[in-house]
Amino acid sequence: MPRLTLVVPAYNVQGYIRDCLESVLQQDYTDFEVIGVDDCSPDASGAIMDEFAARDHRVRVLHLPENVGLGRARNAGIAEATGDYLLFLDSDDTLAPGSLSAVAERLDATGDPDVLIYDYARTYWDGRVRPNQRKDLLHQTGPESFRLADRPQLLDLLQIVWNKAYRRDFVQHHGFTFPPGYYEDAPWTYCSLITAERIAVLDRVCVLYRQRRSGGNILRTVSRKHFDVFDQYKRVFDYLDEHPELESWRPALFRKMTDHYLTVLDRPGRLPQDARAEFFQRASADYRRLEPAGFVRPGGVRGHKYGLLALGSYPALAGVKGVNKVRSSLRRTAGRSVLRAKRTAMSMFYSSQLRLPLDDKLAVFSAYWSRSYACNPAAIDAELARLAPDIRRVWAVKADDVDRIPAGVEVVRVGSREYWSALARAKYAVNNVNFSDAMVKREGQIHLQTHHGTPLKTMGLDQRRFPASAKGMDFEALLARCDRWDYSLSSNRFSTAVWERVYPCSYTSLETGYPRNDVLVNATAADVRRARRELGLRDDSTVFLYMPTHREYQTEFTPRLDLARVADKLGPDVTLLVRGHYFYSANPSAHLAELRKSGRIIDVSAHPRVEELYLAADALITDYSSAMFDYAVLDRPVITFADDWDVYSAVRGTYFDLLKEPPGAVATTQDELIDLLASGAWDTELTDARRSVFRERFCEFDDGQAARRVVRRVFLGDTTPIPFVPLAERTPVPTPAQLRELAERV
Template identity: 75%
Template sequence: MPRLTLIVPAYNVQGYIGECLDSVLQQDFTDFEIIGVDDCSPDGSGAILDTYAERDARIRVLHLTENVGLGRARNAGIDESTGDYLLFLDSDDTLAPGSLAAIAARLDATDDPDVLIYDYTRTYWDGRLLRNKRAELLDESGPAVFALADRPQLLDLLQIVWNKAYRRDFVTRHGFRFPPGYYEDAPWTYSSLISAERIAVLDRSCVLYRQRREGGNILRTVSRKHFDVFDQYDRVFAYLDSRPDLDSWRPALFRKMVDHFLTVLEKPGRLPQNTRAEFFHRAAKDYRSRIPEDFQRPLGGRGYKYALLGLDSYSALVGVTRVNNMRNRARLGGRARVGRAKHAALGVFYKSQLRMPLDDKLAVFSAYWGRGYSCSPAAIEAELGRLVPDMRRVWAVRSEHRDRVPKGVEAVVVGSREYWSVMARAKYLTNNVNFGDTVIKREGQIHLQTHHGTPLKTMGLDQAQYPASTSMDMDKLLRRCDRWDYSLSANRFSTTVWERVYPCRYTSLETGYPRNDVLLNATAADVSRARHELGLADGSTAFLYAPTHREYQKSFTPRLDLPRLAEELGPDVTLLVRGHYFYKPTGRLADLQASGRIIDVSAHGNVEELYLAADALVTDYSSAMFDYANLDRPIVIYADDWNTYRVVRGTYFDLMAEPPGAVATSQDQLTSVLGSQEWRSEKSAGLRKAFRERFCDFDDGHAAERVVRRVFLGEETLLPVVPLAERTPAPSPAEALERTGRA
């Protein structure tokens, strides 16, 4: 029997649940079990729970057949629990290091109380940490164990269950269960605290309570569901009515009830405007029916609002609120004037276009900050032309990259009048990065974010932990991301990262990356053509070398002696080198370029063509490895600075432990790998197989069609994904040569 049972319900938390579970599994205290409850989650939360359970026997997973809500999902976990104590952990929160050891030690020191209360810290998306404002209530001085009557101020803590450990036999004896609803913690919290005979506290912040910027918190949802608070306090007082021995708690719980009603009523973003009067009158009814004899209202403004509830005078409350709002508007007026000034700077023409009707048959595309026609936006644009030929498709490019747009494709120069016109009026906006800060997202516009790679290195909010890698303004970044309606994902791994590091209100579309469709659909003739256009000889071996950028290096530092590598590999090998840092061809390098032994493909407009042409990919930490893996061709990792890169830039997994193929950490090792058969050995193939199973979830050659049907045609159901085992990638160069009959 474990000492602790942690119950972790999961619903639409695939971006967070891995971090939650890791925070438990990495604790130095190990005598626990985790019961993960998949509340019929429509995302990948259940699959993530299963993956963790396969790796650690302390985790058991329940898959509910219908969505029952947080409270009843916790009940399902309670029914399966075996630990001495029950702890509830929300799946987007985490445990601070050392927390379980501290909790277990305090339980031992206080001789197993009914309830142990510990503290929490709010964690914000911008890195701020804020410990519970009432932390002083958890002072451990005085008696180690006590009844609530000795410290009634503990009721003033937030009515939550996840900052407490409950002795399981105490819960079972009293029959505590979570009710359905929005505010299910209130009946459980109050009933358990007033019933407990022995309570202890731990003055330590154990839970990191994530304050999600968007979504995930019912308190930020405008809905009639907030009326649920009345049902929950019905349950609180029904419990009191069933326990005459606890009747002395009626005044305190009445005060908690009224404060809760007023909080729901006063906080913006909870009640729809047309329901506020109805809510007030219902609160007033409960106030008058439950007020204890000789109840003393609080002093000051709060007490005045109590009085208004007692009189059921909504009009008076509205008057008080109006005066307070006028004061707030005066204080915020200065900020509003600054915002208006910025808006005016957008220009008269753009503002005039913003007043024009949206054009439902106009779609704007852009990629890589206006650098040309490429990546997933290009694949989507082409598929849109096939499925919706009457849609006008326009590319936004910078003037210096205008020649990168194919003939026949309409383009506008970023910043021109034509650009501002289409940006203001297009129904659809598609990009693999963000549009500029001055672009205004209009109501009715649909913004599709395609991204441009599977993340090995940290992205979005996670980059703030590695200041050497970015000077990005995170607040501005998230305001740009607020414009997204859809976010594409090539694999479940990416989805979980995007949803956590870009916490905005968009819909994740697990379609695969449209740019990778060609890697599944290309023919032998396409592969041969790609090689011939690069001047590659039939039967020769071509290695595509595609390293990534190091943000922490101010100037280029060559990672390979390319002439030496080419000469040591011999005349039958060609190096295709793609990188922004390809240095000036002098001496041996110039000779090797002239002979075609080294080809600079840095400016090649279509990296997918390079993938088709190459026999293998050599890279370090570039996302190219995830795309290239769809071809099921060899990948070699050249990681001479892995330890520096992972510490300074940050990565999501250990590439050295889970590589897609052979690994070299020095040029001599790389020469050995490429000069032998190691790069295409059975061992390398096995590593690649595991890598593909993890990261090639959805790239089956139909991603662009999925996107067009879902986003532009409004079809609700995505086309089914072809299983990985049933996919046939484009043929390798050797297979293409054999099929096309070349000698």
């Protein structure tokens, strides 16, 4: 039987659950078990916990058949616990190193108390760590263990369960369970503390309490569900009524109840405006009904608020200076984005447009910093034209790039009056990066962030650990832009978990697949032939598409391949399509120029549709580009040329080791690359097996219906799911080699 049981409920935390469980399993103390409770989470939280259970016998996972909420999920974990002590850890928080050792040692030193209280610290997205403001209450003074009556000030700690270890037989003897609801910690915490015969403290930070910017803490959600606090305190006072021996705690618990009610009223972002008066009246009724005889109110502003509750005077409370100060702060915050817009050249015009109604039949699109008509936004645009032709679609494009936009696409030049009008009035805004900082997100406007690749390299907040590649990025400004998102697209669960962690904002993740990859799934043999014909490729030529990625830590572009040498070694039956910056030199060598002239090397850097290049190629050669994830949809060979992996992974940061989990063949030197290309080792049973594993992980949603899913959900409001076609049931478009074999048979 383990010494400690950690109960970890999980719901919609796929971006954080790995960090949580890793922080537990990496502890130097090992005599514990983890009961993970998947509260019927709609994301990959349960599957991630299963991964940990598969690799570590100390982890067990319960999959609840329906969502029951945090309290009852904890109860399910308690029922499976076998440890001497119960500890609770929220799935977006982490344990500090050495915490379990410190807890176990303190339990031994204090003779197994009923409850051990330990410290915590708040951690923020920007790296700040703020200690518990009442950490002084945990300083060890007097006896090693004591009753709450000896240190009643411990009630002033935040009423949470995850900063305590509870002896399991104490919990079982008194029948403590978590109730349903928002504020389930209050009854458990207060009732257990006033009941405990022996309490001990540990003056050490054991839990790192993650302060998610938005979308994580339900107590910061504007909702009528905050009325649940009344039911929870009813449970507390019912417990007192059932245990007359604890009657002396009534005044202290009445004070905690009143403070809690006032906190809900005073804090912005909790109660809907039209529910505040009703909440106050409920709180006032509880105050008058439960006030103990002889209760002494606190002094100052706080005591004044107590008096207003006793009188039932909501208008007077609403006029208290502290409440007005909060409201003024909110108004100032809401106006900052508009003030930023007013600093632009079109500020007055833009401001006037912001006062006009939204146009429900207008969508504004942009891709790659308004430089092209491409990627996921272009695929969504095309599907929107098919499913909702009544919605007008305009593209924001920089003036220098307008000529690159296909005929028939309506364009507004970035910075023009038409541009600012579209941003101000469009119901829908679609981008694969972010719109200008000056853009104001209006109420009712829908922002769709499509992203433009599956992340191998670190993104968002994770880039803080890699300053050489972040290059002074303003992360606060980045998150302010991400706060405008309503939806974030994902092509696989891996990406969803990354986006939700590195862009911690209140959007909805849409696991639809990438719309830009629909064409790869739905393509036909005729599309492959056409793509090769338009590029001037011979039917009998083996074509490698070479797509290296950008390296942020290099000030100038540095070619990593001697293309002329590679082409010479592979011979005349091989063609290299190169999508990069290799030919920007004004004076290419005579030999390279000759190879280009012969068609054995073709610069496709300016080709408008990379998907056409994918269809035309027999295989992809890349380093760390997200092209590998898209190309894998075709189920064709992917060759990794990673000659600087150590430098790239150290400076840019990556989410997995590409050399250990590649999509196919790997070369770390130019000679290795030439050898595997010339020998045919780029396409073997081994590379097929690697690609199969890679596809299972990263191509799960790309079944050719992504754009349709997006348009139906975002633009048409249809939440009916379109089932995914399983990977095993998809038939990839024939490869060029297969088409050659078919032609030879005919």
